[in-house]
Amino acid sequence: MSKVTVHGIYDDDEQLKNGAIKIVGMGLHVKEVFSPFPVHGIDPIIGVKRTLLPITSFIYGCTGALLATWMMWYMMISDWPTEIGGKPNFTYLVNWPAFIPITFESTVLCAAHGMAITFFIRSWLMPGVTPKNPDLRTTDNKFLMLLEVNQDDLGRVQSALKETGASEVNVQ
Amino acid sequence: MHQESEIRKPLILGNKSYKDITDDIIRPVQGKANKYWWIVFTLASATFTWGIICLCYTIGTGIGVWGSNNGVDWAWDITNFVWWIGIGHAGTLISAVLLLFRQKWRMAINRSAEAMTIFAVMCAAIFVTMHTGRPWLDYWLFPLPNQFGSLWINFNSPLVWDVFAVSTYFSVSLVFWYTGLIPDFATIRDRMTKPLAKKIYTLLSFGWSGRSKDWTRFEEVSLVLAGLSTPLVFSVHSIVSTDFATAVLPGWHATIFPPYFVAGAVFSGFAMVLTLILIMRKVFSLESYINIKHIEYMNIVIIITGSIVGVAYLTELFMSWYAGVEYEQYAFINRATGPYWWAYALMMTCNVISPQLFWFKKIRTSLIATFILSIVVNIGMWFERFVIIVPTLCRTYLPSTWNMYHPTFVDIGIFTGTIGMFFTFFLLFARFFPVIAQSELKSILKSSGSEYKKQGH
Numbered sequence: 001m002s003k004v005t006v007h008g009i010y011d012d013d014e015q016l017k018n019g020a021i022k023i024v025g026m027g028l029h030v031k032e033v034f035s036p037f038p039v040h041g042i043d044p045i046i047g048v049k050r051t052l053l054p055i056t057s058f059i060y061g062c063t064g065a066l067l068a069t070w071m072m073w074y075m076m077i078s079d080w081p082t083e084i085g086g087k088p089n090f091t092y093l094v095n096w097p098a099f100i101p102i103t104f105e106s107t108v109l110c111a112a113h114g115m116a117i118t119f120f121i122r123s124w125l126m127p128g129v130t131p132k133n134p135d136l137r138t139t140d141n142k143f144l145m146l147l148e149v150n151q152d153d154l155g156r157v158q159s160a161l162k163e164t165g166a167s168e169v170n171v172q
Numbered sequence: 173m174h175q176e177s178e179i180r181k182p183l184i185l186g187n188k189s190y191k192d193i194t195d196d197i198i199r200p201v202q203g204k205a206n207k208y209w210w211i212v213f214t215l216a217s218a219t220f221t222w223g224i225i226c227l228c229y230t231i232g233t234g235i236g237v238w239g240s241n242n243g244v245d246w247a248w249d250i251t252n253f254v255w256w257i258g259i260g261h262a263g264t265l266i267s268a269v270l271l272l273f274r275q276k277w278r279m280a281i282n283r284s285a286e287a288m289t290i291f292a293v294m295c296a297a298i299f300v301t302m303h304t305g306r307p308w309l310d311y312w313l314f315p316l317p318n319q320f321g322s323l324w325i326n327f328n329s330p331l332v333w334d335v336f337a338v339s340t341y342f343s344v345s346l347v348f349w350y351t352g353l354i355p356d357f358a359t360i361r362d363r364m365t366k367p368l369a370k371k372i373y374t375l376l377s378f379g380w381s382g383r384s385k386d387w388t389r390f391e392e393v394s395l396v397l398a399g400l401s402t403p404l405v406f407s408v409h410s411i412v413s414t415d416f417a418t419a420v421l422p423g424w425h426a427t428i429f430p431p432y433f434v435a436g437a438v439f440s441g442f443a444m445v446l447t448l449i450l451i452m453r454k455v456f457s458l459e460s461y462i463n464i465k466h467i468e469y470m471n472i473v474i475i476i477t478g479s480i481v482g483v484a485y486l487t488e489l490f491m492s493w494y495a496g497v498e499y500e501q502y503a504f505i506n507r508a509t510g511p512y513w514w515a516y517a518l519m520m521t522c523n524v525i526s527p528q529l530f531w532f533k534k535i536r537t538s539l540i541a542t543f544i545l546s547i548v549v550n551i552g553m554w555f556e557r558f559v560i561i562v563p564t565l566c567r568t569y570l571p572s573t574w575n576m577y578h579p580t581f582v583d584i585g586i587f588t589g590t591i592g593m594f595f596t597f598f599l600l601f602a603r604f605f606p607v608i609a610q611s612e613l614k615s616i617l618k619s620s621g622s623e624y625k626k627q628g629h
Contacts, residue, residue: 036190036359037611038387051389057396075315075324084328101333101411104403105340112344112400116351119393120378123386125354129379136362138382139355141190141614 004154007134007170008145008161013039015165016143020045022160023145028153032146034138053122057115064110068103142167176276182622183277186460190614193461194359197610200456201360205603208455216595223589226582227302235305237582244565244577249303250415251557252587255440256296257338257412258433258553261405262441263289264345267352268401271394276620277469279612280461283356284452284598285445286349287605291597292444293342295590300338302586330414337411341404348397354380355390356606409437416560423503423564426491432484439477439523440553442470446546450539452602461608464537471536474549478527481556485524503564511576512563515555522552 010016013035020030020042030046033039042048073092076082076099081089088094120126138144145166149157154171161169188196205213230237240247263285270278301307313335315325325332357377364370380386413433416424446467453462492500507516526548530536535545562577601607618624 033384034382035384035387036194036382037355037615038391039384042384043388046384048385048388051385051392053389053392054396057400061400071315072327076327080324082323082326084326087328095328098328101330101407102327102336104407105333105336108344108400108404109340112347112397115393115396116347119351119389123383123389125378125380125386127375127378131358131361131374131377131379131381132383133358133362133381139359139362139380140194 002151003148004151005172006147006149006154006157006161007168007172008147008166009135009137009168009170010143010145010165011141011167012165013037013042013143016145017042017045019145019161019164019166022164023147023157026153026156026160028147028149028157030145031148034133034135034144034146036139036141036143039143053115053119056118057111060114060118061107061111063114065103065107067110068106069099072099072102176619180620181465183280183463183465183620184461184613184617185463185622187623188460188617188621190617193610193613193617194363196458196460197356197606197608197613198360198363200602201604201606202363206455209599209603213596213599216592216599219588219592220596221589221592223586223592226585226589227298230302230582230586231307235303237580239577239579239583241575241577243568243573243575244562246303246561246565247577248558248579248583248587249299251554251561252590253296253299253303254412254433254557255554256292256299256590258409258437258440258557259444259550260289260292260296260341260345260441261409261434261437262445263287263292264341264348264401264405265438265441266445267348268398268405271398272402275469276616277466279616280458280466280608281445281449281470282612283349283352283605283609284449284602284607285441286345286352287598287601288441288445288448289345290342290349291594291601292441293338293345294597295594297338297342298586298590298593300334330411330418333411334415337408341408344397344401344404348394348401351390351393351397352609352612353605354378355382355611356609358382359610360606406434409433421503421564421568422492422497422499423507424560426488428484428487428491432481432488435477435480435484436523436553436556439474439481439527440550442473442477443546443549443553446470446474446542447550448598450543450546452607456602456607458608461613464539467539467542468536471530471542474527474546475530475536478523478530478549482524482527485520499569502567506567507559507563510563510567512559512566515559515563519552519555519559522548523556526552 008019010019016033016035016039020033023030024045033042033046076095077089077092083089087098133139133144134146135142135144145161147157158169158171238247238249240249266278266285267282301310304310313325313332354377357373358380361370361373361377364373410430410433413429417426417429419425449462450467453459489504492504526545529541529545535541566577567574
């Protein structure tokens, strides 16, 4: 059976959420929601899972801390030990306080950049990418619910969207 | 939807809709720059150009053209470096610390404050890269193998910590700022009709389309970046202060330096944010979004940080007396009554007395008083760094090295040049970038908009 694309356009985020609840309640799937700002609470309704990005950030941070530790151990203790201002140079642990600032900076550097880069790749955001929002007004003041429904369901989907306050329903 | 107490004053004034917010914020980007913009831009870029000429003269001849001498080997360069880095701190504090504390009023000012951070750190970077004397060898500051010098860099040194801290701070702030800008660039992109402008904003917006999954990730990234930037902002100025505090000079060798520097940084940064924002809201008619309430909150931060700075000054004085160390005592007597007593007096007046005026509600809600005091605070904070560096170095342990410091036209030229650069960049930012994070503002319209509050939403 042929499928049609339906754009339910709302003026208000609360109405959009109610619309999504209704559509999902009808046993249909909301393909995507486009909004000018984050609509809190829409994710569980339309089945968007929680992001794992913070965990990746933690892993990048740990990597950064380890890299800095290895770098300073290699340079200051192993490769060319130098006595500077009476600070011990034969063991990393004893001289560790002096290495805290750079370990910290490296942790933050790797965690922040790693996470941002992962976000850009995961959401495929980079220069040259063509934007996918079907209606230009969704970055301004409109909230768009994108549905793909069977021809048979079209009628009840349209009325459900209208009932919940959609200002426009476009079928393509 | 997030509910807000009725008692809280609205953050967005007037009867605004989502569309009005977009229109108001994008108007300066879509329209043409007015006469005043061009006048200020010409002035700023001329000063910037003069700064570049002075920089070229310094590189071509050597830092002997500066007023720094054998005793006072750090002078305007490091004063300006610390001043600029300090100014940068307010941007990160507003965008990161206030985000963690869920302070909604930050949403109107975070974008321009973050831009200010980035430009201020760029200005600061000029001084640190130049003060090494041979800036073409500055790559020696990075951990490179022995062939480049005779040894590895010294990781025990706060100067090396500084290299890592400032570069991390700059790059993380840049990523934080840019990530926040992406959705707003998308808004501009979708409204632009001129093909070239549309193309440029399409590139800048990274193809953002505002899908719900992207928003979830976006918010999570902002939150984690804020969490990472918060300790970063405290660490950067703490590390800058250890450049002084780990030295054996009386007047520098103090454990109070890190907290005192951080408070001073936030203090001067908020003053600079106020200076810029008071002009910006007027020029771009953003009074509905940046209103008296925002100004008042920022002035309250200035009272608090200014008082911390004041207490730190007095603690330093008390400790130098109480410690009973002759050299330490002399360092402070010299600051207050020595050849640079006027700088000390200026610092005390501008930083300790002037912010206390904000205890009066009339003064902290007056735009003119705030504007004047914000400039006074910035002057005071510049003199604080000058007082720490120059009077201390001109009277150290050996009286044979005692001498005076006088800036040359090159010192003054580079410093005013960085101010020119800062304003040139800020004006370009205000002209081509959305100056307020409009996607964030839209998210609080229904809870903090004055019309919505009246309707009891």
